[in-house]
Amino acid sequence: MNMTDGGQAGSLSSSPVIEIQNLGVRFGKRDILKNLNCTLSGHSIGLLGPNGAGKSTLINTLLGFYPVSSGTARVLGYDIRTEMKKIRALVGYMPENDSFIAGMSAVTFIRMMGELAGLPSEAALERAHETLFYVGLGEARYRKLGTYSLGMKQMAKLAQAIVHGPKLLILDEPTNGLDPAARLRMVKLIKEMREAKDLHIVLCSHLLRDVEETCEEVLILKQGSIVHYSNLAEERRANRRFVEIEVMGDETGFAAALEKLGCECALAGGKRIKAVVSDDIEIRDIYRVAAERETQLRRLNYRRDTLEDIFLKAMETETANGRL
């Protein structure tokens, strides 16, 4: 992700999935989204924020459901103001609320959704069966949707979003109301789909755990503005580089050995060493040095900012015109 004027730049080289330029959305006199600017290119993007932050509004605006009051955005290269039909042909959307067509069996429903996306009738039927098996509703595919449990309805919503093989899958609170087992199944499916080469995922949630488990990039919104962008994969790597070690024995000698290995070390007192480990050094190298010097390692931690830390920090950030 790149944030214009925001000072942060992502490292992903692929073409942008979503580019937002000075995007504003206003309902009546209320500014719901305020002058947002960002470029997202990741394979799986998380939209995080407290209730009312504008996550769903942003998604609905990108899908053309809400009118734009200022600026614009591009989804998969197409402008949301002028090329909405092209965008919708490439996007699969799983809405937050219960949405289905009454009196239909799951397979008829998914087939119809496939046909509406442009698939020929026979292909839509074939893919409806495949998709329902894929999301785990294979055995219940001839049942009426009205008889489904909440978890099954969520899966059916996911199936209708992927039946036409979209390039971008937008999931709005996909684990809402699911029991732990169903949540795990949903997260597993999202992770699997993330691996598909030609599919990007945008996951909108207020559940940090879901986003942490499934997303590479996270965009945090607060009161209609972007307050933080985080590349979780890079953040995880960076956190692993900062190591805190407690030894039994000669900590000064061990620190010197680590420095010889290529680490930057500082003695923290109480037999503790803080080390910044360079990229070419593996954690196992530290164990090897300890074994060679016959130094007992009592504790080895690498500091890791959880998404919760990142989120809480972001919530303390003041926003100005949608930029950091």
Place this chain on the structure above:
Amino acid sequence: MAVYKRSYRGYSGAYTPEWSRFLILTRYASRNLYRSKAITGFLIACWLPFVVTALLIYLNHNATILSMLKTSGGQLFSIDAKFFKNFLQIQLSAAFIVTAFIGPGLISPDLGNNALVLYFCRPFSRAEYVLGKLAVIAQLLSLLTWIPGLILFGIQASLVGWTWTIDNLFIASAIFLGSVILILVLSLLALALSAWVKWKPVAGALVLGVIFLGAGFGAAINGVMRTQLGHLLSIPIMFEKVLDSLFRLDQTNRIYSEFSPALAWLGLLGIAGACLYLLSRKLRAYEVVR
């Protein structure tokens, strides 16, 4: 894909043309409708007037029967514009009932189940949605109005020859045009009410209410205000007026003769426009709360 190979895969096959996609809604909705034996039975019963009228046309040209009855003018009755208009008016009542029964079930369930978002997140516009739903009622009403009407015209034409057919071609166009106007107004009315009232039975009652109670209100307004403008609330009278003008019938002896056909046309257009406005207000993926 084999079951053991369950994994996500994209779609790389052919796509259907965009213009034809509204018919998907029509196909699914119609399939649902014809599953109901009551509706299928009613639709078949609606063809009884056609059978009777076709029989009458046949009898009117059957020499044996005419000689048995010793008719003076060589015919039992005259088959003219009024004859076909009367047939269309009988079918009109059936059309009102069909619209009241079927119309409300078309949009209100989608609204009740938040399904609109699923349609509109696809390359499928609101206009296509309305067109798809409208086509459901339109095909049913076509089966009740202009299709049997034109078949009757064809039967009469085949029995009397070209001269009559050419002289009376305006009857065929009146049957078709009158039916199309009827279908458009009734379909839009049913869809608009269905979009605003989520409860199906209430929406159905409302369709009949607007059609028949409107006529009552219109008559009351005419009585109190000593005007003819109250007929603008009466869909049946406006239809009749429009049909009279299309079938080129003398309107001087009617009780509402002062109500001009132009006003009736305007009234029906106004109703259609109002329904379209109501539909455009209500048919959104998400309602914007200001």
